[in-house]
Amino acid sequence: MSDVKALDPVFAEMSAATYRAVWDELPELSTREKILLSVVADVCEQTLGLPFEEHVTTAPEHGVPVGDLRELLRFIAYDSGYPAAHAALARLAEIERAHGLDGSAGEGHQVNADGTGSPLPASMLRAVTELDAPFGGYMALQSRMRAGMTRLSVRERAFATMTVDVLYQTLDESFRAHTTRALGAGAAPEEVRAVVRFSALFGLTRAWRGMRVLNALLTETGSVYA
Numbered sequence: 709m710s711d712v713k714a715l716d717p718v719f720a721e722m723s724a725a726t727y728r729a730v731w732d733e734l735p736e737l738s739t740r741e742k743i744l745l746s747v748v749a750d751v752c753e754q755t756l757g758l759p760f761e762e763h764v765t766t767a768p769e770h771g772v773p774v775g776d777l778r779e780l781l782r783f784i785a786y787d788s789g790y791p792a793a794h795a796a797l798a799r800l801a802e803i804e805r806a807h808g809l810d811g812s813a814g815e816g817h818q819v820n821a822d823g824t825g826s827p828l829p830a831s832m833l834r835a836v837t838e839l840d841a842p843f844g845g846y847m848a849l850q851s852r853m854r855a856g857m858t859r860l861s862v863r864e865r866a867f868a869t870m871t872v873d874v875l876y877q878t879l880d881e882s883f884r885a886h887t888t889r890a891l892g893a894g895a896a897p898e899e900v901r902a903v904v905r906f907s908a909l910f911g912l913t914r915a916w917r918g919m920r921v922l923n924a925l926l927t928e929t930g931s932v933y934a
Contacts, residue, residue, distance in 0.1 A: 711758070730909050736902035739770045741867060744860075745903065747777055747796075748868045749910040751788045752875040756799040764803045774804060775812040779859040780868065782816075786850040787872040787882070817856035826851045832885060866890035867903045874907040874918035883918075887925055897931050 713720040731742060743763060750760040767777060777800065785793035804811045826833055826848035837844025860868070866889040873883040890900050904922050908915035925931075 726909065730906050734902055734906060736896075736899045737867075737906060740772050741864060742906065743767050743770060743772050744776075744780055744864055744868060745871050745906055746909075747780055748784055748788075748871045749875060749907065751781065751784060751792050751796045752872055753910060754792060754795060756796055760796070760799060761803050764800060765807055765809070768809065773812070773859075774800070774809045775815055776859045778811050779817075779857055783854055783857060783860060783865060784868055784872060786854075787869055787876075817858065819853050820856065821849065821853055823852055827855045862893040863890060863895055866893055866895070867900075870900065870903050871907050874904055874914055875910060877914055877917065879918060879921045883921060884925060887922065888929075891929075891931055897926050900926075 712723055731739075734742070737745075743766070746763045747760070747767075750756060750763060764774065764777060768774060778797070781793050781797050781800065800811065803809065828848065828851045833844060833848060836847050857865075866886050869886040870883065870890060873879060873886060887900055890903070891897075901919070901922060904915055904918045907918065
């Protein structure tokens with residue numbers, strides 16, 4: 709914060725109040741979840757300078773291994789886009805070297821790129837395949853390559869992809885699927901609202917539309933009363 713204050717003390721004051729609102733006054737999300745979602749936003753926005761470095765270097769202080777961040781980048785690559793995730797991965801490696809962090813680069817999971825099948829719901833995969841068969845095959849590949857990941861919980865994966873949806877404004881089929889997955893993993897309606905609320909840090913107007921779509925979805929499914 710001292711660096712920000714040197715740039716502009718008024719902006720520093722505004723920034724401090726904003727971070728208090730999303731870090732200290734948003735108890736529905738854990739500190740770990742907030743760090744993961746901040747990294748997701750960095751990838752989507754390509755803010756890979758000081759914000760990304762701060763999120764990476766503070767992660768271990770809060771019990772989030774850098775290896776978990778590596779898996780997060782692998783996981784969201786299909787939604788954020790591989791080039792965006794690739795740029796973040798290169799920057800992560802730089803930060804690891806500069807700060808002596810252990811990202812366990814050789815630690816991963818079975819990719820199963822040459823396998824068959826998909827962990828996606830059959831109805832979803834069928835609907836996509838009916839739109840375009842090769843695209844359905846691509847989606848099956850992406851889902852299959854991630855099936856062996858173990859460092860992130862289902863809730864964390866769902867929250868991460870919900871954040872991509874809000875920041876990219878893909879608030880139709882994918883947002884519905886990711887929100888439904890979060891609720892299915894045990895997240896309460898107020899917790900999924902908190903995910904969208906947290907994304908306001910990275911763009912209030914996009915979060916505004918995301919909240920409107922989310923509330924309509926929760927009302928439609930009856931989850932708003934849960």
